[in-house]
Amino acid sequence: MDVLPYLLHGFEVALRPDNLLYCFLGVLGGTLVGVLPGLGPQSAIVLLLPGIVYLDPVSAIIMLAGVYYGSMYGGSTTSILVNIPGEAASVVTCIDGHQMALQGRAGPALGIAAFGSFIAGTFGIALLTVAGAPIAEFALRFGPPEYFSLMCLALIVLIHLTGTSLRRGLISACAGLFLGTIGMDLVTGQPRFTLSFTVLMDGVGLIPMIMGLYGVTEVLLNIERGIQRTVVQHKIGSLLPSRQDWRESAAPIARGTLLGSVLGMLPGAGVVLASFLSYAVERKLSRHPERFGKGAIAGVAGPESANNAAAQCGFIPLLTLGIPANVATTLLLAALVLLGIQPSPMLVQSHPDLFWGTIASMYVGNVMLLVLNLPLIGIWVQVLRVPYALLFPVILLFCMLGVYMINRNVIEIWIMLGFGVIGYIMKKTAYEFAPLVLAMVIAPIFENAFRQSLILSLGSLSTFVTRPISATLLACAALLLLVPLVPQLRTVLGRLKE
Amino acid sequence: MNKPLKRLMTAIALGWLSLVTAHPALAQATYPSKPVTLVNPLPAGGGVDIALRGLAKEMQPFMGRPVLVESRAGAGGTIAGQYVAQASPDGYVMGVFQSTQAIPEIYTAFQKPPYTSADIRPVVRYMTLVYAMPSRAGAEWKTLPELIEYAKKNPNKVRWGHTIGRGHPLHLLSYSLFKKYGIKVIEVPFKGAADAITSLLGGHIDVAFGISVTAIEGHVRAGKMSILAIHNPTRLASLPDVPTFAEQGADPGVVPVYNTIFVPKATPDAIVKRIHDAVKAALETPALKEYAAKNGFELYYGSEQDALAELTRDREVSSKLVEALLKE
Missing domain, CATH: 3.40.190.150 (Bordetella uptake gene, domain 1)
Structure with missing residues (x-):
């Protein structure tokens, strides 16, 4: 590969003082919107769009990209500290991250999230650097049947997200699948379960739901506890992960990175799915699955690496093919157009400064984020000392603001508050949120891909097994389903022999 | 209530009333403020x-x-x-x-x-x-009439992507073409133009309608897809080689x-x-x-x-x- 001279040229662009400044502003802004619950990278990029036309295109894209991957770093902060995800991809980090904080280990949790993100992010960029184009070409082979099979696999993995009670977990997942069917039917155009509410035509919004379930519910539960934070009494302990923590996190970071990279480069699969699946995989593979949900550092390291790798790899289809992988990269695409650059596979040839400059800036940005986030840990953990009576109005305010900013629709705030009440009831009856959220993310992709596949194959189900990628994914799903049965099968066979 | 006070009250009330009624005119005079x-x-x-x-x-x-x-x-x-x-x-x-x-x-x-x-x-x-009808690279047809001819001879063969639900204006254009020429295609709905573009690039569908020219111009220049027609009364200055629907005799009859x-x-x-x-x-x-x-x-x-x-x-x-x- 002769990428080195190009990359060096990219660094020449990225290390120019002005671009360094924009990169820093971008990752700083990204960290901030990541930290603020409800406020996601999308809202931030939309806010910045009118301003960027006055910038040099390279600087503008460097900054906006920084906002996006920077937000993945910040997202875990509030998950760990106050049990409210900073944005959608950090939902699962709440489960073990906040438990760690309650045990006085907020520092190591934040630390491992930052290191994991750095490692995963850098790996993602390295992939983009050396093999961006072939990877993107491969991702294009994912048609509707492949997405269907991938979602089948995800649904099987979902079972491992259910906590102590499989039954409750499945009920929660089914509710999520149902929520995912609300909205306009893609094939017939008919509204389903919208109860004549126009806002439900597009389905239940993921952000209002997450902010309701996690943010509002958490606030309600804390108020009930008499506005007393248990955390404050605990000493905060060391700020950095110990050697033991590293030993437990190394493999999850590696697996999370791989998983996130694969899912990130597929348009439509996305960062949320990556973090959830990584958590499920880690719990399945762990030698101490009982520690998950009680502050297992692997449950922070894996998902946080996965969402960063996915965010970074989302740039692969964007920069090499000119197609967006998710909402945030769609907005980056719009930014390119606004700057007078046509997104296309020719970007590498027609705008080498932009292509290589942006990639090089990501290496720089990731280092900046690490340097930025490690000293910040000491400051963030101080948040735990703020009296909750002061903290919760601010949290609620940011949740509402973030939800409103997506579509500027007040009804979505009501939806969020409604989910807050639902979440409260779920917590009181010991139902978990994670299967619900993941099922709702999977449901529409699953259903649409299934129907598109059958339309394309003229109704023949064989399309799922005759296409190699789809067949492989389905075989993996079947294996995952059958492997737990093997010991039981063996005992049954043994008994039969006797 | 004594008389002067009453008079003052009336004056205030009248003044307030006149302000209220004058408000729209006032607003118009200073619009936009x-x-x-x-x-x-x-x-x-x-x-x-x-x-x-x-x-x-x-x-x-x-x-x-x-x-x-x-x-x-x-x-x-x-x-x-x-x-x-x-x-x-x-x-x-x-x-x-x-x-x-x-x-x-x-x-x-x-x-x-x-x-x-x-x-x-x-x-x-x-x-x-301006919305375009892109076709995947290497298709059996080069122009819109050729595509229609092909679809007539091979019913349920052409995979036709929609970027929006049934009954929406962008779908109605395709629908009116199907009706006008009596052709049968495999209609695949997508959630938005980006999904349809990705599927076209991956060769999972053959044509699509309802994608703005800007979104695919780059892909066309890179040879990854071609545009069969644009829905505009005239050709575009940026794409002088791309014909309109009407000039190929395939006017879908819907308002651009x-x-x-x-x-x-x-x-x-x-x-x-x-x-x-x-x-x-x-x-x-x-x-x-x-x-x-x-x-x-x-x-x-x-x-x-x-x-x-x-x-x-x-x-x-x-x-x-x-x-x-x-x-x-």
Whole structure:
């Protein structure tokens, strides 16, 4: 590969003082919107769009990209500290991250999230650097049947997200699948379960739901506890992960990175799915699955690496093919157009400064984020000392603001508050949120891909097994389903022999 | 209560009353006294959003106040339509609407819209976002007539992507072609243009309609797909080799997509005229012309009367197609 001279040229662009400044502003802004619950990278990029036309295109894209991957770093902060995800991809980090904080280990949790993100992010960029184009070409082979099979696999993995009670977990997942069917039917155009509410035509919004379930519910539960934070009494302990923590996190970071990279480069699969699946995989593979949900550092390291790798790899289809992988990269695409650059596979040839400059800036940005986030840990953990009576109005305010900013629709705030009440009831009856959220993310992709596949194959189900990628994914799903049965099968066979 | 006090009270009451009644006139005289907002009914970052940002910038000097673009996406634009229809009629909120939001009552096939065209008033036409029919690279056809011929000979063979649900204007264009030529294709719906583009690039579908020219121009130049036709009265300066539907004898008969500025019905004439004049002046600036050419949309001036005539034509054609679709 002769990428080195190009990359060096990219660094020449990225290390120019002005671009360094924009990169820093971008990752700083990204960290901030990541930290603020409800406020996601999308809202931030939309806010910045009118301003960027006055910038040099390279600087503008460097900054906006920084906002996006920077937000993945910040997202875990509030998950760990106050049990409210900073944005959608950090939902699962709440489960073990906040438990760690309650045990006085907020520092190591934040630390491992930052290191994991750095490692995963850098790996993602390295992939983009050396093999961006072939990877993107491969991702294009994912048609509707492949997405269907991938979602089948995800649904099987979902079972491992259910906590102590499989039954409750499945009920929660089914509710999520149902929520995912609300909205306009893609094939017939008919509204389903919208109860004549126009806002439900597009389905239940993921952000209002997450902010309701996690943010509002958490606030309600804390108020009930008499506005007393248990955390404050605990000493905060060391700020950095110990050697033991590293030993437990190394493999999850590696697996999370791989998983996130694969899912990130597929348009439509996305960062949320990556973090959830990584958590499920880690719990399945762990030698101490009982520690998950009680502050297992692997449950922070894996998902946080996965969402960063996915965010970074989302740039692969964007920069090499000119197609967006998710909402945030769609907005980056719009930014390119606004700057007078046509997104296309020719970007590498027609705008080498932009292509290589942006990639090089990501290496720089990731280092900046690490340097930025490690000293910040000491400051963030101080948040735990703020009296909750002061903290919760601010949290609620940011949740509402973030939800409103997506579509500027007040009804979505009501939806969020409604989910807050639902979440409260779920917590009181010991139902978990994670299967619900993941099922709702999977449901529409699953259903649409299934129907598109059958339309394309003229109704023949064989399309799922005759296409190699789809067949492989389905075989993996079947294996995952059958492997737990093997010991039981063996005992049954043994008994039969006797 | 003694007399002088009573008189004072009356005077205050009368003064207050006159202020209240004088308020609309006062408002009109000073309009605009604060920033005005262009509401984009489609998601931020899309073609309409980009086109509106250009207008906002060039309109600002003629309005004398900042012009903001606000995306209120949702339910295919109905949410933004309702927002504008129910806004206070003072000219500070205007929507830039396409057929679905302009005449929502004809797209009632599945859900009753929360407002009708009687609640809004067109002010001035702004532009037409040119939509294209791309075809995957290496297809068996090179032109639209060839595609139609192929589809006639091979029913249920061509995989035809839609970027929007059934019964929406962009779907109606494809539908009217199917009806006109009696062709049968495999209709694959997608959630938005990006998914359809990805599927075209991956070769999972053969053609698609409802993708703005800007979104695929780069892919066409890179040879990854070709454009069979654009839905515009004339060819585009940026793509002089790409023919229109009509010149290939395959006019689908539906009105090309228009983006017209609307305000609430009760907005006073003086304010409507003020907005109209500012947009018209902006449309004549070289800066906006250049911006439009670069971003794949055609400036398309038309007065309120022009817009109303267009709406009537659109209503006739589209409502017939929706009816036919519902009978299927």
